[in-house]
Amino acid sequence: MSSTLINAAADQLAVIDALYRFAAGIDLRDQDLLASSLAENAVSDFRPAAAKAGFDYPVIEGRAMIVAALTASLATLDTSHSVSNPRVAIDGDTARLDALVEAQHVPRSDPARHYMMKNRYDVELQRAGDVWLITRNTVDNIWRAGDPAVLSVV
Structure with missing residues (x-):
């Protein structure tokens, strides 16, 4: 196998790894892992998916935000x-x-309830040394099941 093909495959895996870090950071409540997936000026747009679930969620700009x-x-x-x-x-x-x-969402206070969403992620990334970072993530919903009120549990 040529080094060009190996490098291309490594880049593809590294791009996908950025989304794995994003998802795992959320699930593990690991803010450092989540931050490691994002460029400093990243943009996160969950509006299309949120609208289908019946609520507003603003576009968020910046890694820390x-x-x-x-x-x-x-x-x-x-x-x-x-x-x-x-x-x-x-x-x-x-x-x-x-x-x-x-994405499965279950309230810790009431694990009998849930809200599951199958979403399409459209992700733009930039190379940063040996890793890839998400610069923009737009999330749209394909289907959903369960209680959408779970997303507003406080």
């Missing part, structure tokens, strides 16, 4: 995010990633 907002909005929930079907397109030091993410 995204980490703080996701940490606060999911503080009372146990979550599990499963990433599948990643498709990567790399152009120099930028990349696009399209993936499906299934």
Whole structure:
């Protein structure tokens, strides 16, 4: 196998790893891991998915703001995010990633309730040394099941 193919495969895995770090950071409530997936000036847009769940969620700009907002909005929930079907397109030091993410949300205070969403993530990334960082993430919803009020549990 040529070194060009090996480098391309390594880049594709590194791009996908950024989304894995994002999801695992949320699920593990690990703010450092979540932050490690994001560029300093990243933009997070959950509006399309939130609208389908019946609520407003603003566009969030900046690594620190995204980490703080996701940490606060999911503080009372146990979550599990499963990433599948990643498709990567790399152009120099930028990349696009399209993936499906299934997100389960369960209130810690009432584990009998849940809200599950199958979302499409449209992710833009930038190379930063040996890692890739998310510069923009737009999340749209494909289907959902359960009680959407779970997302507003305080």
